Structures are given as C-alpha cells and as structure tokens.
Amino acid sequence: xxxxxxxxxxxxxxxxxxxxxxxxxxxxxxxxxxxxxxxxxxxxxxxxxxxxxxxxxxxxxxxxxxxxxxxxxxxxxxxxxxxxxxxxxxxxxxxxxxxxxxxxxxxxxxxxxxxxxxxxxxxxxxxxxxxxxxxxxxxxxxxxxxxxxxxxxxxx
Numbered sequence: 001x002x003x004x005x006x007x008x009x010x011x012x013x014x015x016x017x018x019x020x021x022x023x024x025x026x027x028x029x030x031x032x033x034x035x036x037x038x039x040x041x042x043x044x045x046x047x048x049x050x051x052x053x054x055x056x057x058x059x060x061x062x063x064x065x066x067x068x069x070x071x072x073x074x075x076x077x078x079x080x081x082x083x084x085x086x087x088x089x090x091x092x093x094x095x096x097x098x099x100x101x102x103x104x105x106x107x108x109x110x111x112x113x114x115x116x117x118x119x120x121x122x123x124x125x126x127x128x129x130x131x132x133x134x135x136x137x138x139x140x141x142x143x144x145x146x147x148x149x150x151x152x153x154x155x156x
Contacts, residue, residue, distance in 0.1 A: 009039060009047030019056035026056075034059055034073055066100055117141055 012023040026048070029035040035055060038046040055076075062072045078092045120139035121132070132138040 009049060010052060012046050012048070015048050015052040015056060018053040019060065021056055021060065026052075029056075029059065029069075032069055032073060034069065034076065066104060067096070071096060071100075 012026055016023040016026055026035060026046070030037055035048075035052065038048045038052075041047055058076075059069075059072050062075060063069070067075065075093060075096055078096075117140055124137065124139055126132040126138060126140065129140075132140060
C-alpha cells in the first residue's frame with residue numbers, strides 16, 4: 001500500500017457514519033461480496049476508498065426497496081458486467097425491478113385479503129378467537145378447520 005492510498009482512504013468508522021450503518025456492517029458486506037476488500041494500513045486497519053459511502057448508500061436504498069442482499073449483489077454484479085461468462089445478458093435492474101414489482105403486487109393482494117377478513121371480523125363483533133373459530137358465522141378463514149367443533153350459537 002502506498003502512502004497516497006492511506007491518505008485518501010477512509011477508516012471503517014468514516015464511511016459507516018456517512019452512510020448511516022454500523023462499522024460491522026462494512027465487514028459483513030465484504031464477506032458477502034458486496035464491498036471489495038479494502039486496503040490495509042501497516043497497522044492492519046482497513047482503509048476504504050471514498051466511493052464506498054456511495055456504494056453503501058446504494059446497498060441500503062436497494063434493501064429499502066425490498067431487495068435481499070443476494071439480489072443486491074446480483075444487481076451490483078450485473079451493473080458492472082453486462083454479460084455472463086457465456087456472453088448472455090444477465091438480469092439487470094429492469095428485470096429485477098419488474099420481478100420485485102410482481103412480488104410486491106402479490107404481497108399487496110395477500111394483505112388485502114387479510115385486511116378484508118379482519119374488517120369482517122371486527123364488523124361481526126368477533127372478540128374471542130376460540131369462540132369465533134367454533135361459530136358458523138365467523139368470517140375468519142380458520143373456521144373451515146373447526147367444522148367438527150362448531151356449535152349453533154350466537155356469532156362470536
């Protein structure tokens with residue numbers, strides 16, 4: 001390592017603070033291959049290039065958008081290498097974002113089903129899960145599981 005690298009590099013706490021992450025997160029991202037292994041000082045301290053802050057912010061933003069660290073690694077890799085080992089196009093941001101949108105739409109649809117069931121349970125006055133599960137008029141989806149135990153009583 002040259003003296004220039006040490007002078008222009010950032011110690012672990014600096015990029016971590018600037019990006020709003022824990023310094024241990026940097027080491028974790030290194031192990032996961034999201035960050036390149038940094039240079040080290042003669043004393044063994046990690047020295048990160050200045051662009052590490054921007055890279056950390058990109059990783060955190062992608063996570064907030066719902067991408068897993070594995071997906072973030074794939075996005076970072078596809079951004080720097082547009083073709084795979086056999087020359088075929090890799091899935092870039094457009095393909096990954098489209099797939100993530102489909103996944104989110106599915107989760108939203110599932111959450112809407114859950115919301116509807118909960119609204120129906122509130123409207124029906126359900127107050128006790130055990131009693132409600134045994135009732136013929138309970139709107140919650142677990143009622144099919146308690147068919148044998150149902151009794152003809154007032155709803156919830």
